Amino acid sequence: MKKSAPERIDNGFVISARDIVKKFYIGEPNELEILHGMSFNVPKGQFVSIVGQSGSGKSTLMNIIGALDRPTSGIYYLDGLDVSQSNDKELSAIRNKQIGFVFQTFNLISRTSALKNVELPMMYAGLSAKERRDRAKELLEIVEMSDRSAHMPNELSGGQKQRIAIARAMANDPSIILADEPTGALDSKTGRLVMDLFHKLHREQGKTIVLITHNNELAAETDRIITIADGNIISDSDETVTQLPPIMQRHAQKKQSEQAPAQGEFVPETIAAADGA
Amino acid sequence: MGIFENVLLAVAGIKANRMRSLLTMLGIIIGISSVITINTLSNILTAKIEGIYDSFGGISLVGFRLTRKDDAVRERVSDEDRFSAVIRDDIAERFSDKVDYISFSSGYIDCTTTSHHNMYDVTLYGVNKHYIKEYMFDIGAGRFITDSDCEKGASVCVISDRQAKKLFGSVHGALGKTLSVTQKGDGRFAMILDFTVVGVYEYKVDAVTSMMLNAVGNDIESWNTDVYIPYTKMNRLLDKEDFSNYINVHIIPGLDIDGVATEIKDYLNNTYYRKNDSYNIRYWTQEQEMSMFDEILGTISGVIAVVAGISLLVGGIGVMNIMLVSVTERTREIGVRKALGAPNSAIRIQFIVESIIICTIGGAIGILLGIGVGNIAGIIVGRTASPDLSIIILSFGFSMAIGMFFGYYPANKAAKLDPIESLRYE
Numbered sequence: 001m002k003k004s005a006p007e008r009i010d011n012g013f014v015i016s017a018r019d020i021v022k023k024f025y026i027g028e029p030n031e032l033e034i035l036h037g038m039s040f041n042v043p044k045g046q047f048v049s050i051v052g053q054s055g056s057g058k059s060t061l062m063n064i065i066g067a068l069d070r071p072t073s074g075i076y077y078l079d080g081l082d083v084s085q086s087n088d089k090e091l092s093a094i095r096n097k098q099i100g101f102v103f104q105t106f107n108l109i110s111r112t113s114a115l116k117n118v119e120l121p122m123m124y125a126g127l128s129a130k131e132r133r134d135r136a137k138e139l140l141e142i143v144e145m146s147d148r149s150a151h152m153p154n155e156l157s158g159g160q161k162q163r164i165a166i167a168r169a170m171a172n173d174p175s176i177i178l179a180d181e182p183t184g185a186l187d188s189k190t191g192r193l194v195m196d197l198f199h200k201l202h203r204e205q206g207k208t209i210v211l212i213t214h215n216n217e218l219a220a221e222t223d224r225i226i227t228i229a230d231g232n233i234i235s236d237s238d239e240t241v242t243q244l245p246p247i248m249q250r251h252a253q254k255k256q257s258e259q260a261p262a263q264g265e266f267v268p269e270t271i272a273a274a275d276g277a
Numbered sequence: 278m279g280i281f282e283n284v285l286l287a288v289a290g291i292k293a294n295r296m297r298s299l300l301t302m303l304g305i306i307i308g309i310s311s312v313i314t315i316n317t318l319s320n321i322l323t324a325k326i327e328g329i330y331d332s333f334g335g336i337s338l339v340g341f342r343l344t345r346k347d348d349a350v351r352e353r354v355s356d357e358d359r360f361s362a363v364i365r366d367d368i369a370e371r372f373s374d375k376v377d378y379i380s381f382s383s384g385y386i387d388c389t390t391t392s393h394h395n396m397y398d399v400t401l402y403g404v405n406k407h408y409i410k411e412y413m414f415d416i417g418a419g420r421f422i423t424d425s426d427c428e429k430g431a432s433v434c435v436i437s438d439r440q441a442k443k444l445f446g447s448v449h450g451a452l453g454k455t456l457s458v459t460q461k462g463d464g465r466f467a468m469i470l471d472f473t474v475v476g477v478y479e480y481k482v483d484a485v486t487s488m489m490l491n492a493v494g495n496d497i498e499s500w501n502t503d504v505y506i507p508y509t510k511m512n513r514l515l516d517k518e519d520f521s522n523y524i525n526v527h528i529i530p531g532l533d534i535d536g537v538a539t540e541i542k543d544y545l546n547n548t549y550y551r552k553n554d555s556y557n558i559r560y561w562t563q564e565q566e567m568s569m570f571d572e573i574l575g576t577i578s579g580v581i582a583v584v585a586g587i588s589l590l591v592g593g594i595g596v597m598n599i600m601l602v603s604v605t606e607r608t609r610e611i612g613v614r615k616a617l618g619a620p621n622s623a624i625r626i627q628f629i630v631e632s633i634i635i636c637t638i639g640g641a642i643g644i645l646l647g648i649g650v651g652n653i654a655g656i657i658v659g660r661t662a663s664p665d666l667s668i669i670i671l672s673f674g675f676s677m678a679i680g681m682f683f684g685y686y687p688a689n690k691a692a693k694l695d696p697i698e699s700l701r702y703e
Contacts, residue, residue: 068616068696089620096618107613107700111293112286123282124618168617 014175014208015042015065016077022060023072034060036231037074042176042210047202049211049219052228059180061228062212066101066178067094079175096124100169102179106161108153114164115140115149121171139167142205143197159190166197176208177201183218195221280630287631290603291638301599302639304592305679308585309640309672313647313664314654315581319574320662321655326570328660336563337377337528339538341545349555358556359520364549368526368541375537377527380407383508384515388458388470392444399440399458399504401470403511409478410527417441419452419476422507426475430509434472437503441477448477456504470514472506534562589675592639593683600632600687604694611691612699625692632684633677640676644669 022035034057042048052058063069064076067083068091076084083094095101100121108117118136127135140146143163153161162182169177179198183191195218201207211222219225224238291298330336343358365379383403389396402408409421417438426433434456436444441451451474460468512519528537538560550557604611611624648664655661 063697066616068700092615092618092620094618095616101616103613103616103700107609107616109610109613111289120614121617123279124614124620124623172618 012043013041013077014044014046014079015040015210016075017041017065018075018077020061020064020071020074020076022057022064022069034231035064035071038228038231038233040226040233040236042208044208045202045206046224047198047209047211047222048224048226049213049222050226050228051213051216051219053214056229057231058212058214058228062178062180065176065210066099067091092124096121097172098175100171100174100177102162102165102169102177102182104181104184106153106158106165106185108156108161108164108168110153112152113149114145114151114153114156117153117164118168118171121168125172135171136167139170140164142170142201143167157190158186159193162186162190162194163197166194166201170201170205170207176210178210178212180212181214182211183215184213280626283627283630284634286627287634290631291635297599298635298638301595301635302592302642304588304595305636305639305676306592306643306646308588308592309643309676310647310650311581311585311588312672313644313668314651315578315585316664316668317648317651317662318654319578320664321651321658321660322570322574324662325658325660326567330563330567336567337530337532337534338563339526339528339534339541340523340561341526341542341558342523342561343556344559346553346555346557351555354522354556356518356520358553359522360524362519364545365524367548368524368545371544372537372541375529375532375540377529378407378410379524379526380405380410381508381521381524382408383511383519383521384517386511386514387461389461390444390456390458397440397443398502399456400502401434401458401504401506401511401514403508403514404505405508407527408505414478414480417477417479418448419474421476421478422505426507427509429507430513431507432470432472432510433475433507435476435478435505436474438477438479440502440504441474445474451477458504468514472504478505534564538562589679593636593679596632596635596680597683597687599635600628600684601690603631604628604687604691607691608694608699608702611694612696612702615694615696616700621692624694625688628688628691629681629684632688633680636676636680636683637673640673643676644672 018039020035020038021033024032024034026032038061050058050061060069064071067078067086070086070091071084074084075082078094078098081094083091086094101107108114109120112120115133115136118139119132122132122135137146137149140149143166145160145163145167148156148160148164153164156164166177166182169179177198182198183194186194198209198211199221202209209222211218213219224236226233226237227235341360343354343360360381365381369376369379381404385403386401388399388401390399391397404422405427406421406423409416416435418441419435421435422433425431436451436456438448441448444456445451445454454474456472456474458470458472460470508521509519526538526541528534542558542560545558614624644664651664652661
């Protein structure tokens with residue numbers, strides 16, 4: 001069956017997650033449900049932190065938000081596009097253009113200069129060498145690392161590496177920057193500098209940033225805190241945005257009924273629950 | 278992501294692991310260099326052999342020999358069976374538009390000569406004036422045997438430069454001197470013969486050529502004892518009519534050698550040997566003799582090709598092994614690349630390109646090494662040559678193909694890695 005072009009719905013939310021369930025199959029009869037149906041929205045330009053202890057489902061959620069993985073069921077709209085049913089190739093393109101990853105361990109490609117590292121996502125996006133170089137230099141300027149552009153990763157300090165990684169994350173001007181414990185491997189002083197950089201990007205460039213952390217102090221600096229535990233959202237500091245806008249509700253309902261007709265009634269319930277809370 | 282970037286990436290990776298990459302390439306290097314070496318050597322030897330045959334009167338020289346028939350009734354060769362002056366003249370006249378010259382030797386006598394109380398072996402050969410063209414001799418001083426010497430049956434001789442130096446002190450000093458020889462034998466019929474030295478020939482065979490000729494049964498070392506006298510004189514000494522066991526016919530260059538040789542052979546057999554109960558004529562061309570060298574070369578090439586093939590196979594497996602190690606080592610990098618949006622195809626191409634680059638560099642080193650080794654051997658033989666361009670291109674292409682073939686499996690493994698698992702890999 002040929003896949004039709006995904007339908008794009010513009011609603012002001014960068015992330016719209018509806019009833020995200022993730023199960024892992026460990027042998028045929030055993031299945032392990034990690035995420036039990038999470039729903040939340042992130043509007044454009046928000047700096048949101050997702051907080052949870054290890055084992056809470058944080059990493060699994062991050063993998064789904066980052067389009068590294070697909071939910072078992074539920075719908076995930078990224079910048080108005082349903083990515084929950086995308087194939088591997090489409091997910092690659094989504095990761096490339098829509099998501100900027102910042103990892104705890106920086107994950108710069110070794111033996112490759114800072115500049116080339118920043119160019120990498122643009123290389124996969126098919127930009128010309130000149131476009132890549134110009135844009136990469138611009139980005140290194142933003143993260144104040146221009147003087148280190150020719151350095152190899154092993155010649156850089158942790159804080160410097162993370163700034164290069166942030167520049168790389170912004171290379172293709174993604175819809176969201178997804179930062180997984182970005183200060184986890186840094187001392188408090190350099191960690192502070194990295195957080196300040198995120199604030200600057202958020203403030204000056206209007207970037208949507210999703211910060212995944214177990215550090216409540218860092219989370220407190222952000223616009224909004226979503227706390228998860230045992231695969232459920234247990235608190236959200238900004239619940240007004242949890243509800244799907246009407247146009248997306250209809251789309252989600254239609255899709256859900258196509259997928260699993262028995263669950264057709266889930267939308268009113270969810271809305272009711274959200275209203276009642 | 279373009280191929281160029283992949284190439285740069287691969288080269289950087291190979292540079293970072295120089296020793297490992299070199300060891301990985303070793304199988305390819307050995308395989309390709311043996312192919313190139315044998316090709317270079319075979320070109321050198323072919324050129325060398327052609328050179329040798331050229332100095333033997335070239336490929337236009339055809340030897341006609343007396344051959345015993347299958348249903349022969351006699352063992353002994355009688356004078357009637359041999360090539361007579363009549364036959365020689367008949368060929369020269371009848372085939373004058375096809376035959377350049379005829380050379381022959383009418384027989385030999387083993388003798389000794391004494392100088393300063395040392396005894397030396399000499400062998401007298403009765404020859405005609407064309408004999409010199411057949412062998413790799415130059416006249417260093419004086420002249421060779423002439424028609425007029427032969428007509429007169431003159432007591433003149435042409436000796437080698439070595440003999441001239443040993444017996445008379447110098448090449449030019451030998452001219453006009455008298456060479457006195459004693460026929461070997463039981464002594465009762467020993468003859469003492471005197472010849473005037475009219476010419477000195479230069480013995481100009483290098484060690485390798487001599488070795489190669491010895492390998493096919495030509496004892497070059499014995500030649501420097503040869504002394505040439507007019508064939509008519511030899512006939513008189515041996516007390517026989519003008520007969521010889523063979524003649525060498527030099528066909529005019531450019532003609533179909535086999536065609537002319539067959540024509541002459543058929544003519545001789547029909548005209549002179551139809552009634553002969555035991556003998557007829559056959560011919561040998563230089564080409565037939567050269568094919569023996571080709572056969573030897575072919576056998577050696579075949580053996581080396583098998584060795585090269587095995588080496589390339591093992592080398593290819595080595596490359597596959599190291600690529601698998603490389604994929605495992607770089608699992609995390611693969612995960613990061615995938616997180617940054619690299620599609621599976623980009624990862625696959627990256628590793629295939631790396632494998633191809635390793636094999637291509639190995640192939641290039643092998644080609645250079647092969648040319649080097651081949652020509653070092655060539656210097657010993659006294660002739661250098663380059664391998665065939667087609668073999669170089671083929672070797673290069675084959676190295677790339679090995680890289681692609683043995684790189685595909687590891688590259689595909691890398692491409693199929695799960696990004697989440699890879700990012701978690703320590």
